[in-house]
Amino acid sequence: MNNGNPGAALEGVRVLDLTRLVPGGFCAQLLGDLGAEVVKVESTQPGSLLGGGARTPFFTCVNRNKRSLALDLKSPAARDILLKLADRSDVLIEDMRPAGAAALGVDYDSVRARNPRLVYCSLSGFGRTGPRADTPGHEINFYALSGLLSITANADGSPVVPGAQITAFGAGGFPAAFAIAAALIARERTGRGQLIDMALFDGTVMMMGLQAASYFSGGPMPAAKNTALNGLFPCYNIYKTADGRWMSMGGLEPRFWKTFCEKTGRPDLAARAFDTTAIPEVADAVAAKTMSEWVEIFADAPACFEPVQTFEEVFHGDEQVRARGMVIDIEQPGGASLKMLGNPVNLSDTPWRAAAPPPELGAHSVEILEQAGFAEQDISQLLEQGIVLQK
Known part of the structure; x- marks a missing residue:
């Protein structure tokens, strides 16, 4: 099955999206835009970070071109479902700390043992190694720790916090999608998948490239209003x-x-x-x-x-925004349309496409389980027990 974009660059690639936050959701959406079949796993529990039904802008901005499977993730049966889905997937994306993935039974070692061809992308705040590996963090913390806030400041020296999620999109979701594409190409050569260890902190540090190069070469310590790019010069x-x-x-x-x-x-x-x-x-x-x-x-x-x-x-x-297709309208069930931002990746022969709006919670649960090989009787039982929700 494709996601409504036949002939796309990633047609035939199956992605299991276990993410809860914007960076991972955006990564999976990028893959879906390019034709991958993305299954978005969500919790049936209200208020859960991993879904819960709320279709806020936080959710809709990074979840088009996906199908939704709603599970009671506290149930032991959910673990078996996730493992069977991982067995038939090419890519798994998660944004949990290692203990969280292990609790769901979908840590890297567990799924790799069953599916050696799986590309497993772990997208976390600080990565899997180092003294901050288990430290929680948000966008503002990565700005602060990377040095970014030391060079963006008001006239009085107080840091100015960017009002957009620069790390989530530019230093998280985008490089993660790039890494997944690279790992899929490597798999064609080796026959094996691999672990991708992505850290939002690393991506934010990477954005300090020019300032770091100047500092490494003996230049002045970058600070507010003292570099060419933050207000030092009139030009x-x-x-x-x-x-x-x-x-x-x-x-x-x-x-x-x-x-x-x-x-x-x-x-x-x-x-x-x-x-x-x-x-x-x-x-x-x-x-x-x-x-x-x-x-x-x-x-x-x-x-x-x-x-x-x-x-x-x-x-x-802005006519340029319109000409480049960076604001789009997606038709939703019932006829209403949803405005979303477009995709900046433009391929001449295999273009991206907004084939489907962000899904309702559990909108595709039954069909996903059927395609994973679950018997009709077993699916009915899972629905009756509340382990699976079908909208």
């Missing part, structure tokens, strides 16, 4: 407009900075792109006009001078 900064909006200036290249200076009426600043004392003068120039005026002035004069947009402007007015 790479944020400026307030006359109407209280903001513009971003990314004119690191001389030609862009020159255009900016000419269009703002300050050609005399062209030689001062990296002169920190010029920042107040640039700020005064930008403050002379409104954001919309600057957008119009620079419409035909590329200078990497762009507005700080609101969500309304991004998702309802």
Whole structure:
């Protein structure tokens, strides 16, 4: 069975999604977008992190192109079901600490013994090794421990916490999907699956690449407002407009900075792109006009001078977002549509597709068990005992 995207890059790949949080859910969604058949295992218990029925934005943003199997995970029978599903899967993704996976009976050693071809992706906060291996953590903690918050700060030095889940999506889900694809290719050569040990902390540290390289080469200790990318120079900064909006200036290249200076009426600043004392003068120039005026002035004069947009402007007015398919509408049962963000991975011959909306809890339980080889009588018994929920 495919997920409604025949001929896709990952058609025929079966994924068992045991994740509870955004990074793992996003990883599995990326695979589903590219044609993998993803089974999302959820708990029947309300309030459980592993499901429970709530279809909040937290859930819907990372769970399209999946089928839902709802289980009473406290039941011993659930362990047998999970193992049988793992037996027929190519990939298993979980985001628990090792003890949690072992309690469900789906730790790496247990499933590998039954299915040596399985690619097992463990996506946790700090990974499986090191002194923090069992330490809980959230996005803000990874920002702090990686050094990111030491270089993003207000004028008074207080750290500025990013308002988006940069780690969850960019340093967690994306590299995990990349690792899974690599492991599947390796399996074609070796015939064996393997363990993928992914840590959100590692991914966030990786994002410090440029600053770390500068530090390793003997440069100054990166800190707030002292690097080229966080407000040290006038040519790479944020400026307030006359109407209280903001513009971003990314004119690191001389030609862009020159255009900016000419269009703002300050050609005399062209030689001062990296002169920190010029920042107040640039700020005064930008403050002379409104954001919309600057957008119009620079419409035909590329200078990497762009507005700080609101969500309304991004998702309802930005033609580039629309042209790239980064906001999509998925039809749901009953005819209503759901808006979601698109997938930035665009393959020319095997494109991604939003084939199915995020599923209702247990919407596919029976068909999943049937395909796993469970007899009709056994499925009926599991339903009667409340071990399996079918919506």
